[in-house]
Amino acid sequence: MFDSLNRHMLPPYGGWIKTPNFDRLAERTVTFDTCFVGSMPCMPARRELHTGRYNFLHRSWGPLEPFDDSMPEILKLYGVYTHLVTDHQHYWEDGGATYHNRYSTYEFVRGQEGDPWKGEIRDPEMPDYMGGHTTGLGGHSAGRMVIQDWINRKHIKEQSEFPQAQVFEKGAEFIRENYTEDNWFLQVETFDPHEPFFAHQTFRDMYPHDYNGKHFDWPPYRRIEETPEQVQHCRFEYAALVSMCDHYLGKVLDLMDELDLWKDTMLIVNSDHGFLMGEHDWWAKNIQPFYNEIARPPLFIWDPRCGKAGERRDSLVQMIDMAPTLLDYFNVPIPQDMQGKPLKESIAADEPVRQAALFGIHGGHINCTDGRYVYMKAPAAPENGPIYNYTLMPSHMRRLFTLDELKTWEAAKPFTFTKELQTMKITANPYNDLHHFGTLLFDTETDPQQQAPLQDEQIEAYMTDHLIRLMEESDAPDEQYERVGLKRKLPEDAQKG
Known part of the structure; x- marks a missing residue:
């Protein structure tokens, strides 16, 4: 699971970013063309992942509630081992603090965005930058978050030190340790390519271009005020981070091949939502109407029960369908309060599960x-x-x-x-x-x-x-x-x- 991954920029959906492993993924899975978000943004989407029902009509960003049905916890109660590996720091904030303990075990990698990780009282040296999180969302000091991000970056130099790299390495470690066992669910979740678009230089070099302006890899949440050159530069910074995501996705596919996991292991690759990179004259999300660039995330699923690969599906699906799909896969009863539907027949034969969403x-x-x-x-x-x-x-x-x-x-x-x-x-x-x-x-x-x-x-x-x-x-x-x-x-x- 990626965060803020734009489907319209991925080649399997007609995009231009260099992602050979997403192409490879599309050849091995069913690609959904009509997947829509449900509740925006990050933690509301994750509440849907757990509960299989909409969040946004009743409350804003927040934790799981005492009355919520949690898919990982239900799996755990039915004897399925569940493990979370993530660098998504929102799980450890006040508004996400009830999610990770629903899993049997979990690992957290530090350092993304303004994660309050390394403690330095003196402000760090920073480039002359533009952008930054100018909204102060969630009561957080926007300026302090940018400062903390530059403190964190001082400790992330080698490619192996990037949080995303560590997440996928720890995910691979779990698979190698446990792949011969039965009944396990692994959630490998990276915060990338969420802003700031901080990628290793290897991937930035894939998009050479002339740019002499201020440092700009963190778009603000507002209408576009930047020049076309600045917008294009930021899009290349985003592209570099997506190509980095593609690289580590390839590590998972390599492991699926090496260990022959395709024969009995479901694989789901998705994102919580997209992100405007200048389309409709906007940056980001949350404020403007949710145009398709935000509202239609990518979704790829391999289900070994039907073995369908390299095919497209038109069925209208959402994040709320992930919980019942996973419960169904493990033959676990689906709670009556879940609004989502298991996608077994949608994957196999494009059977619709809803008229509207x-x-x-x-x-x-x-x-x-x-x-x-x-x-x-x-x-x-x-x-x-x-x-x-x-x-x-x-x-x-x-x-x-x-x-x-x-x-x-x-x-x-x-x-x-x-x-x-x-x-x-x-x-x-x-x-x-x-x-x-x-x-x-x-x-x-x-x-x-x-x-x-x-x-x-x-x-x-x-x-x-x-x-x-x-x-x-x-x-x-x-x-x-x-x-x-x-x-x-x-x-x-x-x-x-």
Whole structure:
């Protein structure tokens, strides 16, 4: 599992980055062409990986909840050994602290992004750089995160010292130690190619180009203000890191070949979401509407039960399908609260598992797709409210909820998936300035670049029906309908339709 891996830049999806091992992967697996994100960004997607249900309608970034079903923990309870190897530092922050202990064992590699790793009081020497995490997301000092990143880079020089290299080495170590055993699940998860785009020089040399500007490998979360030359340079920095990811993916494929794991071992290669690199005049994610560059991540699956390889699939699938797919593979019962579906028959014969899917971020557009049309329902008013977090684990990305936030909480009635538990209903801070984007409707078959929004009342009504149905199936809070100007179907309406 990679983070922020752009499918549209990978050659199996028509891209230009040099990735011979992703080409090799596509030859050995089934490639999904209609995979969409669910909940954005990092930890909300990982909550979906564990629970098989949407996160973004009920809370923002946060830990697993006491009522959540966790796929690795369920596997563990049924005798399947589960192991996590990752350099994704968000697992060790306040908003991710309940995930890693669901596995039988885990290993964590330090040093990615602004990971508070090496302790130096004096600020390091830094190049004259541009960009950086200018949003201060999660209450973290953006400036301090950049400073810490440059401290960390002082301790990462040789290729073998890069966190990603260590993650794949430790993953290979687990495989070599345990490949003759049965019933194990290994999650090899690297933070790359998430920003900053810090790759070893070997991979940067694969993309020679003239550039005399400031150091720039960490795009800000905002509209493009940079020159075309600066944008292209940053895209090459990203490409270098993706090629580094490709190199280490090749190590896994080599091991699959060497140990003949293809005969009885499922392989899934995916990402949580994409990342805008200048498309639609934007950097990054989270703030703007979730165009396909963000919303459609790559997905490759090898299932030895059917043995299908080198084929494409059109079935509409999401991250919520990973948990039931893995439980099904090990013949473990799938909890009733999981919304995702096992993909066994989709892999084998492109059998669809859903008509439509939701995706979004807490407090952002509520989006729906049927695989062709993408409908983005915007906040109905500039203030973008009301919006609440429903949680029993009140923590944000890098901090706990403040006392002022907690003073607003009231007990909420149980949702269908909270195992009869009431949650804390806490006033949330919505994403600002989303109303001006407006509601958008795209036909991605005739307009794959999403440059020309449709004005079609019939198609909008069709997508609205899907949207409301899926929100009701998710037991979305009442205010989510109000926030984007929708109305629940009344019981008599549901009976009619």
